[in-house]
Amino acid sequence: xxVTFKVTxxxxxxxxxxxxxxxxxxxxxxxxxxxxxxxxVALYEAEVNVVAHSYGGEVVCDIEPHQAFIQVIDxxxxxxxxxxxxxxxxxxxxxxxxxxxFGAGMGLPNIRKNTDELSIQTQAGxxxxxxxxxxxxxxxx
Amino acid sequence: xxxxxVVEIVQGTVLCGEEFLDREVKLGFASDLMSDVLTLLADDIxxxxxxxxxxxxxxxxxxxxxxxxxxRNKKPTKTMxxxxxxxxxxxxxxxxxxxxxxxxxxxxxxxPIY
Numbered sequence: 486x487x488v489t490f491k492v493t494x495x496x497x498x499x500x501x502x503x504x505x506x507x508x509x510x511x512x513x514x515x516x517x518x519x520x521x522x523x524x525x526v527a528l529y530e531a532e533v534n535v536v537a538h539s540y541g542g543e544v545v546c547d548i549e550p551h552q553a554f555i556q557v558i559d560x561x562x563x564x565x566x567x568x569x570x571x572x573x574x575x576x577x578x579x580x581x582x583x584x585x586x587f588g589a590g591m592g593l594p595n596i597r598k599n600t601d602e603l604s605i606q607t608q609a610g611x612x613x614x615x616x617x618x619x620x621x622x623x624x625x626x
Numbered sequence: 627x628x629x630x631x632v633v634e635i636v637q638g639t640v641l642c643g644e645e646f647l648d649r650e651v652k653l654g655f656a657s658d659l660m661s662d663v664l665t666l667l668a669d670d671i672x673x674x675x676x677x678x679x680x681x682x683x684x685x686x687x688x689x690x691x692x693x694x695x696x697x698r699n700k701k702p703t704k705t706m707x708x709x710x711x712x713x714x715x716x717x718x719x720x721x722x723x724x725x726x727x728x729x730x731x732x733x734x735x736x737x738p739i740y
Contacts, residue, residue: 496681497680497681501680501685504688505687505688522669522689525687529664529684529685530664586681586685591659598665
């Protein structure tokens, strides 16, 4: 199953809508609640990151019988120092992002914690491409 | 305790999800930081928060949390309430602070996660 969604930069009122749609989809596919939760928590953090920090982007979701492969691709401005961004507590979030309950520097570490394989391609001034792979323990697809 | 007990203990008002007041809730977590909430492994906790915006409801949805207590008379918007209804989330509001709400509920047996 292959689905894609557009993410609009700065649209905080709709942040989470895509994660919500994919959660519904995963539940319909009878994927275990433990797997659904870790997939959705990682995706939601990534979706909020795109809304909060990027110029916009998309979520590309491929679900196969034993794995979910979710890519979150934005159009910039890139992460200058990825190692620093992966450090718990480090954040460049604006006051607006913090008011939304995020921006404590836990997003990327939380994504890493919930994924089986995580790859992030980014560079300052370029786009950021997050690839998250989750092995699914059971499912009906 | 049940959600009905929670409402009584904090002298709260139920804004939606009245039909779920007999739900049992054993664990509570108080935070305005949604990323912190997203690290929790436990389900069916009571989220106690002063953060009244869509992301509080979305975070609950993603974390399989089906009850939220908004403290200090925070007024959830109609959009938030509609979103909560869609997800079968009960919203309770109280005039108590986060500290007082947590203290009262802990005293009556609501357990912390950590």
